[in-house]
Amino acid sequence: xxxxxxxxxxxxxxxxxAAPGDMADVIAGEAGAATPEFMAALRGQFGIDQPLPVQxxxxxxxxxSLNLGWSFRANExxxxxxxxxxxxxxxxxxxxxxxxxxxxxSLGAWAALTRRRWVExxxxxxxxxxxxTPLFWVGLMLIxxxxxxxGWLPTGGLSDITIDLQGxxxxxxxxxxxxxxxxxxSLYYLAVYARLMRASVLEVDRLDFVRTATAKGLSxxxxxxxxxxxxxxxxxxxxxxxxxxxLLAGSITIETVFAWPGxxxxxxxxxxxxxxxxxxxxxxxxxxxxxxxxxxxxxxxSRLDPRIGExxxxx
Numbered sequence: 001x002x003x004x005x006x007x008x009x010x011x012x013x014x015x016x017x018a019a020p021g022d023m024a025d026v027i028a029g030e031a032g033a034a035t036p037e038f039m040a041a042l043r044g045q046f047g048i049d050q051p052l053p054v055q056x057x058x059x060x061x062x063x064x065s066l067n068l069g070w071s072f073r074a075n076e077x078x079x080x081x082x083x084x085x086x087x088x089x090x091x092x093x094x095x096x097x098x099x100x101x102x103x104x105x106s107l108g109a110w111a112a113l114t115r116r117r118w119v120e121x122x123x124x125x126x127x128x129x130x131x132x133t134p135l136f137w138v139g140l141m142l143i144x145x146x147x148x149x150x151g152w153l154p155t156g157g158l159s160d161i162t163i164d165l166q167g168x169x170x171x172x173x174x175x176x177x178x179x180x181x182x183x184x185x186s187l188y189y190l191a192v193y194a195r196l197m198r199a200s201v202l203e204v205d206r207l208d209f210v211r212t213a214t215a216k217g218l219s220x221x222x223x224x225x226x227x228x229x230x231x232x233x234x235x236x237x238x239x240x241x242x243x244x245x246x247l248l249a250g251s252i253t254i255e256t257v258f259a260w261p262g263x264x265x266x267x268x269x270x271x272x273x274x275x276x277x278x279x280x281x282x283x284x285x286x287x288x289x290x291x292x293x294x295x296x297x298x299x300x301x302s303r304l305d306p307r308i309g310e311x312x313x314x315x
Contacts, residue, residue, distance in 0.1 A: 008287045023274045068281035073273045078281035089262030096185035104190040108197025130191025139184045139257035156259035181258040200232035241297030245290040
């Protein structure tokens with residue numbers, strides 16, 4: 001993980017620095033004063049007038065001291081801004097992931113094991129729609145239907161800012177606001193898990209140990225729950241670790257559509273305002289978080305499949 005972290009740090013910094021323009025250009029454009037003296041004063045204030053290797057050295061020293069820098073646009077610590085937005089993004093991503101896992105794996109296993117012929121084409125049609133439909137369009141349509149037409153759910157945000165709610169009422173209000181963005185974000189990944197689970201169940205169902213368990217007199221449901229589903233879940237665990245980074249990236253679109261106050265909206269603000277320090281902090285934090293999830297996925301995989309644990313112990 002250490003070499004990967006170093007590569008991430010280097011690529012994030014130099015790719016953002018290679019982009020045209022900087023924060024001084026944005027501020028000067030907003031102020032309507034782009035004189036050379038004013039631009040030079042801004043770049044000196046932000047420290048972006050120094051040579052690139054010097055800026056990179058300062059950046060490395062800040063990371064070594066667990067300091068992600070200062071957001072000059074928000075006039076606040078980058079770490080404080082990230083920690084303030086992290087709970088909202090974590091709530092959205094984890095909720096969408098759980099919904100996608102539970103419903104997707106259930107649909108996939110049902111399509112693979114049922115004897116009803118109409119189930120498989122219906123599930124296949126549903127997953128195809130989930131793959132092909134853009135999430136931002138789904139979000140807008142959900143708002144039009146459930147918020148504008150029916151008035152059942154709020155259009156966006158994390159809570160109702162017009163009412164001061166406390167305790168269970170506050171959490172219930174947050175849950176109502178979470179329904180639409182969570183359902184929208186989970187749609188694509190639900191389709192992924194349904195298709196993958198169906199293929200995994202069909203593959204495991206043909207293996208020798210399943211036939212052996214059936215020959216011993218175990219009921220079909222016992223074979224499914226004790227042997228087929230646990231082994232089919234191995235590929236789902238792998239895919240979950242790989243998809244976690246994509247979930248974070250997809251949350252940017254969902255947070256923008258539903259005005260969800262998370263890291264996605266903060267990253268979009270950093271891009272539009274050319275706040276490099278803030279954007280570097282968000283990218284670094286997100287990258288390390290995805291690396292940690294991948295590590296936990298590997299550890300969980302070794303627990304689910306004893307053969308991998310034995311190979312790791314021998315190595």
